Ligand SMILES: Nc1ncnc2c1ncn2[C@@H]1O[C@H](COP(=O)(O)OP(=O)(O)O)[C@@H](O)[C@H]1O
């Protein structure tokens with residue numbers, strides 16, 4: 001027999017406990033499902049209000065000593081006791097409703113199998129007016145009661161709040177609905193199923209507790225007990241699959257709820273999102289203000305929307321965000337992330353809109369800026385569709401899976417870091433958004449302005465440079481588009497209180513020679529060691545961005561001086577030493593070298609390289625094994641504009657497995673990514 005629930009009705013004097021209890025007694029008293037505890041109070045029987053058992057102090061003390069109370073307390077100069085015989089009702093599966101005290105919830109939690117605290121609330125000015133109107137207490141007593149404070153409820157307590165700020169009838173209806181909702185209890189079962197991030201709750205079609213089919217559809221349900229809860233979509237199981245009084249949870253969500261099998265959990269419908277009107281306005285093409293976005297994003301993070309409605313919103317937002325909305329969205333997204341604080345006047349950061357193979361600027365930029373002495377706690381992503389993300393390349397030299405404490409320690413020791421962002425600025429919002437935007441190929445550049453800058457703000461950055469590569473195959477297709485986006489980044493950045501410089505850069509071809517983690521790290525080391533084989537385009541791009549960051553240092557002042565400073569730090573080897581310090585602080589590893597198996601792709605005829613398709617080349621690098629095989633990738637031997645002879649090397653594929661190398665060579669034979677114009681193009685040049 002599932003034990004009944006003890007409803008402990010609490011709230012400040014005047015909130016309306018007695019009034020709503022009277023209303024509930026009228027509504028539920030005859031059902032037999034609910035018992036109303038008659039309290040023992042050292043208050044005269046004719047004092048008005050509830051029909052309590054009036055006793056004097058000596059009798060109360062004797063009853064207490066005899067164990068007559070399930071719980072007792074003192075307040076307002078009175079002693080209160082809830083009779084222990086309530087436990088019999090609970091054991092028989094009846095629910096018990098008792099007028100209680102906020103101060104003893106923690107004690108009670110340990111004494112009953114299922115406790116639900118029902119907190120009656122009303123605005124303070126209403127409390128005062130009602131107590132005066134009740135006429136039961138003097139003005140002094142009323143003041144004392146209104147001044148009474150009690151400790152916060154324990155985490156493990158299930159607390160349901162009922163606002164009694166309208167008419168007594170409305171308050172009673174809300175109260176009864178809250179009681180009824182809490183009695184919809186099912187026995188928790190763990191299903192031998194995995195559904196990943198998707199939270200799935202399975203109800204037996206022949207449920208003895210609810211009409212299961214009522215819960216099918218796009219909405220979600222909340223399952224809660226002992227102060228814990230999860231939100232899930234509903235599926236139905238044929239009769240006989242699950243016990244009729246149970247609910248089944250898939251593995252991950254069962255673990256997330258963190259309650260043992262057999263726990264009675266309360267099933268309630270997930271509240272309808274209050275922001276639905278705003279969400280629909282956006283889907284219809286309207287514009288939302290910051291308060292709207294805060295409500296919509298809040299409901300999305302709370303899982304109150306079915307994925308279909310979130311997708312509709314994201315598509316609409318992806319298609320139409322004016323500048324004010326981008327700023328509003330950035331502010332709201334930043335408010336959902338925990339902001340890391342640094343004790344630094346300048347915390348530098350850098351971001352690239354990406355999409356250009358190679359271009360491993362960060363791993364040279366961070367050491368230069370750190371060598372100069374500015375804090376630069378850089379977090380980077382792993383490859384999603386490319387052959388290497390910065391984190392993948394850095395991981396050929398050092399640990400990158402740093403937590404927030406590691407990042408602080410590394411920056412304290414080396415002024416900078418290059419960490420993997422996967423464990424850091426984790427945000428539920430990103431999980432929810434990415435799960436929808438990625439498969440749909442959404443994430444317009446305007447939407448990403450809010451996403452990127454909110455992350456920088458959360459990371460505690462104060463000054464951010466942004467690399468906006470543009471080109472036919474980049475995310476940003478033209479200089480005009482990049483310039484407009486740069487202005488938006490700088491405007492939204494200023495709106496967030498950040499110093500932002502967004503720089504359009506040439507994204508028509510790969511930067512550097514290496515494509516793949518180890519090959520890109522090789523480029524980085526060559527630039528830092530001023531190796532004659534260092535790719536000049538990568539070196540130049542790094543110095544440009546390093547100069548912009550260092551120019552923010554008031555001790556440096558002009559951009560020219562900053563550029564010279566960056567060149568000196570690079571040329572003197574100071575940046576190289578800074579990288580060593582960063583690697584040591586993050587945790588050095590045996591450097592991973594380019595794969596020893598190679599295949600050279602040559603020019604099919606003489607001519608001039610007029611184009612290198614970054615996607616195609618990165619695709620070959622991935623077939624060779626990158627980024628999981630960090631040694632795999634491409635080493636470019638010819639650049640756009642280079643004349644090449646027939647049979648001359650265009651690039652070398654590296655791999656560590658012959659099968660990968662063979663597959664990459666075959667793909668390159670189909671399309672190498674290189675366009676070689678006729679030699680006469682050179683003369684026409
Ligand atoms: N929703 C309401 N609207 C108007 N008056 C109310 C409402 N709820 C309670 N009251 C009145 O306020 C006073 C305090 O209510 P009561 O139920 O005694 O509160 P409590 O038991 O929490 O101290 C009573 O006079 C009651 O009639």
Ligand SMILES: O=P(O)(O)OC[C@H]1O[C@H](OP(=O)(O)OP(=O)(O)O)[C@H](O)[C@@H]1O
Nearest residue numbers: 011012013014075080099100101102103
């Ligand atoms: O610890 P607190 O949550 O502040 O509650 C203090 C006391 O106030 C209420 O008593 P009573 O119903 O006699 O007073 P009230 O009707 O004025 O609320 C409640 O039942 C507690 O006994």
